[in-house]
Amino acid sequence: TAGITQAPTSQILAAGRSMTLRCTQDMRHNAMYWYRQDLGLGLRLIHYSNTAGTTGKGEVPDGYSVSRANTDDFPLTLASAVPSQTSVYFCASSDRFGGYTFGSGTRLTVV
Amino acid sequence: EDQVTQSPEALRLQEGESSSLNCSYTVSGLRGLFWYRQDPGKGPEFLFTLYSAGEEKEKERLKATLTKKESFLHITAPKPEDSATYLCAVQARMNDMRFGAGTRLTVKP
Numbered sequence: 001t002a003g004i005t006q007a008p009t010s011q012i013l014a015a016g017r018s019m020t021l022r023c024t025q026d027m028r029h030n031a032m033y034w035y036r037q038d039l040g041l042g043l044r045l046i047h048y049s050n051t052a053g054t055t056g057k058g059e060v061p062d063g064y065s066v067s068r069a070n071t072d073d074f075p076l077t078l079a080s081a082v083p084s085q086t087s088v089y090f091c092a093s094s095d096r097f098g099g100y101t102f103g104s105g106t107r108l109t110v111v
Numbered sequence: 112e113d114q115v116t117q118s119p120e121a122l123r124l125q126e127g128e129s130s131s132l133n134c135s136y137t138v139s140g141l142r143g144l145f146w147y148r149q150d151p152g153k154g155p156e157f158l159f160t161l162y163s164a165g166e167e168k169e170k171e172r173l174k175a176t177l178t179k180k181e182s183f184l185h186i187t188a189p190k191p192e193d194s195a196t197y198l199c200a201v202q203a204r205m206n207d208m209r210f211g212a213g214t215r216l217t218v219k220p
Binding site for chain 2: 004031033043104
């Protein structure tokens with residue numbers, strides 16, 4: 001089934017450790033996004049990429065980095081995790097101004 | 112700053128009891144208003160895009176409408192399988208889709 005694959009599904013991470021959340025799409029969409037979802041706050045954009053080789057900052061980028069080496073992959077890295085980064089992380093992709101296709105999410109707990 | 116407010120936060124309906132969900136927005140230059148459905152433990156699933164005031168879109172028991180200040184998601188004769196969180200989002204610029212906090216809908220048989 002075409003779509004977005006995220007890994008891992010869930011993770012418990014010690015504060016101060018680094019981690020990379022993986023995201024792969026097979027729809028050949030140019031644009032990809034990382035959101036975090038927190039209760040009562042909705043989805044907030046962390047970083048985005050319009051096309052391979054380019055990235056940009058969203059609403060809440062601090063503490064996160066991304067790369068876009070090719071069209072299909074868009075990993076999100078936490079260099080030194082803190083408890084406030086406990087959240088559910090969603091990767092998404094889109095074709096210009098269309099609706100987004102989301103992955104199933106990664107539930108991250110930083111302790 | 113672009114803002115999206117959804118109401119109510121939660122809605123409980125009996126099967127067959129029609130109702131509406133509200134999405135109020137403030138945005139400079141709306142390019143599109145989007146509705147998504149999200150089931151527990153899953154990512155949002157795209158439902159509709161509305162581009163201009165007066166536009167309507169329908170899918171099964173759902174109908175979305177748009178004015179210059181708000182959008183409604185009307186649910187006609189809902190079934191238990193319509194239970195989910197419904198998210199509204201607005202987009203004024205590429206790479207900037209702003210989401211509301213959602214309405215959690217429960218439909219009891």
